[in-house]
Amino acid sequence: MDTFDVRSLIVTVDDLIFSHRGEHLDDIEQAILKGVFDHEKYAEIAKHTKRSEKYIKYVAGRLWQSLSSTLGEEVSKSNVKSSLQRYYSNFSHSNIINSIKINKGNICTGLSENELKQSNPEQQAKIEIATELMKEGLSIEQIARVLKLPLELVKEQIQK
Known part of the structure; x- marks a missing residue:
């Protein structure tokens, strides 16, 4: 996915998340989305962000829960694109x-x-x-x- 598409999707998800929880995406959540859109594994995202894989999975889980509530369907790493x-x-x-x-x-x-x-x-x-x-x-x-x-x-x- 090219850089422009990823930025557009991140802005879109940021708007959705803000409408749900009143907070914007943080840097780690944005990195997770970029990584997921680029078909990276959580371990690769962790390496780029200099965080543990466990922490990335935790933050990603919170992000998928927020998106699930906002979109009204179960959202995960494997279906986030199709859900959006x-x-x-x-x-x-x-x-x-x-x-x-x-x-x-x-x-x-x-x-x-x-x-x-x-x-x-x-x-x-x-x-x-x-x-x-x-x-x-x-x-x-x-x-x-x-x-x-x-x-x-x-x-x-x-x-x-």
Whole structure:
């Protein structure tokens, strides 16, 4: 896997983990992901990071547990790539469906062009995610910051 793909996947996993536990990936977790994506054994990852294999396995286990909780399926070293692919495939499909519903609804209600522009499908998808993040224990302020949405908009959505 080329360097750009690995960095993209690490950023993606970092976002998922942050939404789950409110903390970003640390250097060891990032090294584990890079190693796994490059088909390395835990012993090789341990050597690169100058840590024991036992410690790498421990940190990896925590990482797979967090991803399992976040993705809603059992995640391990052997299936992390396919789990992430399924998640993003479903997420993208869901966003497309939601965008169609949102746009169709806007046309049917006769909103002005200005109101249509404000009704950004990406923002609508983020608002829908806000309730899920609230269930995961994030505060409204954290959700607004993570999703890069106005605090008032998130508060309004959560109260619905």
